[in-house]
Amino acid sequence: MTGKPRGERHIGLLNGFAAYGMWGLVPLFWPLLKPAGAVEILAHRMAWSLVFVGAALVVMRRWAWAGELLRQPRRLGLLAIAAAVITVNWGVYIWSVNSGHVVEASLGYFINPLVTIAMGVLLLKERLRPVQWVAVGTGFAAVVVLTVGYGQPPWISLTLALSFATYGLVKKKVGLGGIESLAAETAIQFLPAVGYLLWLSSRGSSTFTTHGVGHGALLAATGVVTALPLVCFGAAAIRVPLSTLGLLQYLAPVFQFLLGVLYFHEAMPVERWAGFALVWVALSLLTWDAWRGARRLRSEVGVPRVEAAPPAAVDA
Numbered sequence: 001m002t003g004k005p006r007g008e009r010h011i012g013l014l015n016g017f018a019a020y021g022m023w024g025l026v027p028l029f030w031p032l033l034k035p036a037g038a039v040e041i042l043a044h045r046m047a048w049s050l051v052f053v054g055a056a057l058v059v060m061r062r063w064a065w066a067g068e069l070l071r072q073p074r075r076l077g078l079l080a081i082a083a084a085v086i087t088v089n090w091g092v093y094i095w096s097v098n099s100g101h102v103v104e105a106s107l108g109y110f111i112n113p114l115v116t117i118a119m120g121v122l123l124l125k126e127r128l129r130p131v132q133w134v135a136v137g138t139g140f141a142a143v144v145v146l147t148v149g150y151g152q153p154p155w156i157s158l159t160l161a162l163s164f165a166t167y168g169l170v171k172k173k174v175g176l177g178g179i180e181s182l183a184a185e186t187a188i189q190f191l192p193a194v195g196y197l198l199w200l201s202s203r204g205s206s207t208f209t210t211h212g213v214g215h216g217a218l219l220a221a222t223g224v225v226t227a228l229p230l231v232c233f234g235a236a237a238i239r240v241p242l243s244t245l246g247l248l249q250y251l252a253p254v255f256q257f258l259l260g261v262l263y264f265h266e267a268m269p270v271e272r273w274a275g276f277a278l279v280w281v282a283l284s285l286l287t288w289d290a291w292r293g294a295r296r297l298r299s300e301v302g303v304p305r306v307e308a309a310p311p312a313a314v315d316a
Contacts, residue, residue, distance in 0.1 A: 008239050009239060009240055011235070011239055012235065012236045012237075012238070012239025012240035013236070013239075013240055013244070015232040015233070015235040015236035015239070016232070016233070016236035016240060016244070016245055016248045017248065017251070018229070018232040019229045019230070019232035019233040019236060019248075020229075020233075020248050020249060020251040020252045020255075021251060021252075021255065022225075022228065022229040022232070023229050023252040023255075023316050024251055024252040024253070024254065024255025024256055024259075025255055025259070026225060026256075026316050027097045027102045027105070027256055027259050027260070027264075027316075028259065028263075029225055030094050030097045030098050031097065031098055032218055033098075033215075033218055033219060033222075034098065035207055035211065036207045036208075036215075036219065038091060038094045038095035038098060038099075039091065039196070040197070040200060040206065040207065040208075041094050041098075041219070041222065042087070042090055042091045042094055042193075043193040043194075043196045043197050043200075044193075044197065044208070044219040044220070044222050045090060045094075045222040045223070045225075045226055046087070046090075046186055046189035046190065046192075046193035047186075047189075047190055047193040047194050047197065047223075048219070048220050048221075048222050048223030048224075048226075049182065049186045049189075049222070049223045049226040049227055050183065050186035050187055050189070050190045050223075051223055052223035052224055052226070052227045053179060053182050053183045053186060053223070053227050054183060056179060056227065056231070057179065057180075057183055062179070062180065065176065065177075065180050066180075066183075066184075069176075069184060075174055075175075075176075078170050078173055078174045079174055079176075079181070079184045079185055079188060080188055081170050082167055082170045082171055082174065082181070082185055083184075083185040083186075083188040083189050085163050085166050085167045085170065086163070086164075086167050086185060087189060088159070088163045089159075089160060089163040089164050089167060092156060092159050092160055092163070093105055093108075093160060093316050096156045096160075100264065100266065101156050101266075102256060102257075102259055102260030102264050102266060103256075103257060103260035103261060103266045103268065103272070104150075104154055104156045104157050105156055105157070105160060105256060105260075105316075106253045106254075106256035106257040106260060107146070107154060107156075107157040107253075107257075107275075107276065107279065108156065108157040108158070108159070108160025108161045108164070109160065109161070109164070109252060109253040109256070109316070110250075110253045110257075110276070110279050110280070110283065111139055111142070111143075111157060111158075111161045111279055112160075112161045112164050112165055113283065113286060114135065114136055114139035114161075114279075114282055114283075114286075115161040115162055115165040116165045116168060116169075117132060117135075117136055117286075118136055119165050119166070119169060121136075123169070129289060131285055131286075131288070131289040132285075132286065132289060134285060135282040135283075135285040135286045135289070136282070138278050138279075138281055138282040138285065139278070139279060139282040141278055142275045142276070142278035142279045142282065143158070143275070145271060145274050145275040145278060146271070146272065146275035146276075148271055149269060149270075149271025149272045149274070149275055150272075177234065178230045178233060178234045179227070179230060179231065179234060182226070182227060182230060207219075236248075246287075246290070247287070250283070252316065256316070257276075
């Protein structure tokens with residue numbers, strides 16, 4: 001990465017800010033689609049995302065991967081799992097935002113790194129460093145505090161974190177680029193989504209054509225809202241250090257949290273502030289440990305920069 005011209009790095013940073021900024025501000029978009037319900041919005045998102053991504057791939061002439069993928073049943077099966085998991089993630093997120101739970105949704109993406117680490121220990125038998133154990137323990141304590149504050153476990157946050165961590169694990173095994181993977185996943189989602197929309201229309205419950213051209217255009221724009229941040233993320237990932245992207249990824253839940261508190265005026269009692277504070281402490285420990293590990297590895301290997309594993313895109 002150090003060999004990249006300064007102009008390229010600036011372009012990468014701008015794309016990184018754009019990607020995570022769009023993911024962070026997306027709670028402003030979903031309420032615009034009312035009176036459509038969460039499931040109708042989700043179906044439109046799945047259908048129009050394929051249209052937009054397919055058009056982008058046609059322009060870029062990037063279709064060689066598709067033929068190879070069709071000859072690999074195992075990867076297709078993994079993509080089907082990824083499509084199912086991200087469908088749950090998208091649906092819960094849309095419902096939570098339009099039901100007044102933006103703060104709890106933002107918590108899901110704050111705790112996602114902690115859940116990913118926990119899954120690595122439980123499923124992949126990975127070994128943690130002491131600081132990582134402290135971070136995971138602090139995150140668990142945060143969930144306990146938030147459970148007391150909410151009067152029940154923060155199911156929205158946990159569902160979003162678990163579904164997205166599972167999605168990241170599956171995508172890591174598939175090994176496709178962001179746009180290509182989204183195209184494959186939405187191709188799997190497309191027929192069920194269109195089938196649901198046709199059924200909704202046959203019952204006279206669809207809002208796509210009954211609430212004006214503007215409303216229909218906004219529903220169609222869900223494809224752009226889904227795919228454009230991924231395009232910017234891809235442009236950033238090849239131009240800036242992955243450690244930088246790792247820090248930028250916290251912009252999205254920070255923006256979502258601030259929107260929930262300052263714009264949507266959601267309640268933040270003392271117990272909820274305490275829970276969020278514990279989560280932020282845990283994330284600070286993880287960031288410090290990763291930075292310290294990278295510095296140690298650089299000194300041992302003697303290279304200008306060592307990159308960690310790429311951060312997960314926040315696909316809200």
